Amino acid sequence: MSTDGSTSLLPRRLALLAALLLAGCGPQTPVPAPAPLELRGLWVDAFGPGLKTPAEIDTLVGEAKAMNVNVLFAQVGRRGDCYCTLAAMPRTDDPAVPAGFDPLADLITKAHAQGIQVHAWIITTAIWNNVVPPTDPTHAFNAHGPTTTGRANWLMVKNDGTLKAGADWLLDPGHPDAAEYIRNMYVSVAKNYDVDGVQFDRVRYPDFNPVGGPNNWGYNEVALERFRAETGTAGTPLPGDPVWSAWRTQQITNLVRETALAVKAVKPDVSVNAATITYGAGPADEAGFLDSRTAKEVLQDWATWVREGYLDVNVMMNYKREHVADQALWFRQWNAFARQMLTVNPDVAQVSGSAIYLNFQPGSVAQIGATREAGLSGWAGYSYRTPDADVNAGTRTKEQVIPELTAGLSGAGGPFERAARWERPNPDKLRAISGQITVASGPIGGRTVELLNLQGGVLASTTTDGQGRYGFMRFPEGSVQVRAGGVTSPVFTPTSGSVVQAPAVALP
Secondary structure, three states, rough: OOOOOHHHHHHHHHHHHHHHHHOOOOOOOOOOOOOOOOHHHHHHHHOOOOOOOOOHHHHHHHHHHHOOOOEEEEEEEEEEEEEEOOOOEOOOOOOOOOOOOOHHHHHHHHHHHHOOOOEEEEEEEEEEOOOOOOOOOOOOOHHOOOOOOOHHHHHOEEOOOOOOOOOOEEEOOOOOOHHHHHHHHHHHHHHHOOEEEEEOOOOOOOOOOOOOOOEEEEEHHHHHHHHHHHHOOOOOOOOOOHHHHHHHHHHHHEEEEEEEEHHHHHHHOOOEEEEEEEEOOOOOOHHHHHHHHHHOOOOHHHHHHOOOOOOEEEEOOOOOOOOOOOHHHHHHHHHHHHHHHHHHOOOOEEEEEHHHHHHHHHHHHHHHHHHHOOOOEEEOOOOOOOOOOHHHHOOOOOOHHHHHHHHHHOOOOOOOOOOOEEEOOOOHOOOOEEEEEOOOOOOOOEEEEEEEOOOOOOOEEOOOOOOOEEOOOOOOOOOOOEEEEEEOOOEEEOOOEEEEEEEOOOOO
């Protein structure tokens, strides 16, 4: 530095010159604030028009864009088929889909061009509902339906021998081969398409049970044999047997966990989400959730899925009529519970799914407001094909209602007047372990597996599925071990950004 201080004056002179130059440029254009982060979803079902032809998809994407919707939950898996050509399940034989046309691929291209995400919605268990079998011999209904016996039969069975839940034949998630098939459905779509997410639907045991439970389904003979072997019980359990109910609940949780791990192993930034049940009044806390109709009637423990980080987004099917006082209250109770779960695991977004088909348009707008007041991550409407109660009643058409709903949502003063953004999961935040046990004797499923720190403390615990797989998706950093059946693995250090394979554990 010079003794006359000229060097120390240079920064100030440069700053003054920069200020004069900026002043000469006139008023500066303000930088716009970034769009808020809020999921705004629309379910698009395949039970009618919406995503089956190029023209339908053009209309869908244009109308979603006009509404300022940023996520389409598109039903690509209806009943054991796919509205696509590159999946584990066969391409749909829906005659409304032009030959050679891939609806999912077309939707992704067009939606992404408008900044809209596409999440592939697949019905988890339903595989057929027609008296005429599917044309494809490899379809799960043909290969593993009512004409098959023994291990080849994957069908859900009620305690009285009923094989159909309403009009649907379904797969039993307690059958290990059926669970494997379900897992591969989701993985194949995530692997072969640039979807932003995959969504479970009906990832539970069926309805058609007494209000408040118990659930009467799950009596596939292979599933029953597993239950007996893994729990040491004999005979056929009653529907309300607490051990049987807990075992079936765990099969659903195992399926969600293993599918999430497999999807993340293929593409860590694909969102795994579920459309979850909210029957009746909302619980005050997690203890209340375990006693709710959701947990008792359909054996769906989505609170655990959130707590353990198996989901990126929980989309409650919070289907309540705003114009019915009790239901409007229930809608807000479930929102309040979801807000609690967001506090438990802030990395799992909580979205309130509104039944726009049961509501009049002002009621749907009011439920968006109630969702925001609860502090949730976003809102979704079911469904694009039936956008309000009048369309559902058949008194008006979708084409008449959509412009009105769009004006109410994104028009002046509407809740979606300003565009919002939604982002795919950050793969750098992924911390996941996938593992496999082997056994010399005894059942491979139903084994408790613990994740240990180096001091022997239990960080997490889970249960193997029917293939002997297990996994963890929420645990602290550092080196760990896994322990099952008294056998402890070597030490390993999971890294972020991918699904890490745990050392194999061989049980005697």
